[in-house]
Amino acid sequence: MNWGIFEGLLSGVNKYSTAFGRIWLSLVFIFRVLVYLVTAERVWSDDHKDFDCDTKQPGCSNVCFDEFFPVSHVRLWALQLILVTCPSLLVVMHVAYREAREKKHQEAAGKGSKRLYLDPGKKRGGLWWTYVCSLVFKAGVDAAFLYVFHSFYPKYTLPNVVKCHVDPCPNIVDCYISKPSEKNIFTLFMVVTAAICILLNLVELAYLVGKRCRECLAARKSRSSSIGHHLECVTSSSKQEDLLGGDLIFLGSDTHPPLLPDQPREHVKKTIL
DSSP states (O other): OOHHHHHHHHGGGGGGOOHHHHHHHHHHIIIIIHHIIIIIHHHTTTTTTTOEESOOOTTHHHHHHHHHOSSOHHHHHHHHHHHHHHHHHHHHHHHHHHHHHHHHHHHHHOTTSOOSOSOTTSOOTHHHHHHHHHHHHHHHHHHHHHHHHHHHSGGGOOOSEEEEOOTTOSSOEEEEOSSHHHHHHHHHHHHHHHHHHHHHHHHHHHHHHHHHHHHHHHHHHHHHHHHHHHHHHHHHHHHHHHHHHHHHHHHHOSOOOOOSSSSHHHHHHHHHO
């Protein structure tokens, strides 16, 4: 498999990823793909050839090897790396679809028209959901493969000697695995890096969801404050209109407020006298 082309396709993911996504991508290529290409394939290249059993019964070594190695480590890791990186390609494809749609819109409506996307690579709307689903899928794939490895190889380790009693073996025979200590080291290394990748995916998912919740709360607060300000303006204007209307009614009425003291004309007369 040509991993160089695969790496070239995934290199564009850095432009649309968060800081956690860039760390995840670097971890995948440096500690998983490169280790797989440089060492893992060579370590497991002689696993069948050097699998020896204490018998010369024809076919016994083959069935015993298939009994303890139903799927090779390197093939499982290759399938895991392909599945775990495919969602990142979907994000790149979604951004390319947005850019093509924006280009067609500008050609049809003119360059001065309103844009469909201010930034096609910004995680908003459908692209945000695509990115979040890709994180969930990547974490789920890694977790599923860790479970598969644990079910095939308990505690992710290989024993030095295995006992086989599958036909056509004549009785229980001892079989010896080639380089079990070296294989265990690389297996644990790949398991730890997969667990770290799962943790990074979950942290990035929590970061995106928390950021979106904060944005929604801030937008709701700004909307409620603008509505409250508008209501205050309407209330104050209505109060001013009521006061102005009351003054006009008072000025336009024929009745006057009583003067103090009572019977002011008699009081004035007494004062003059």
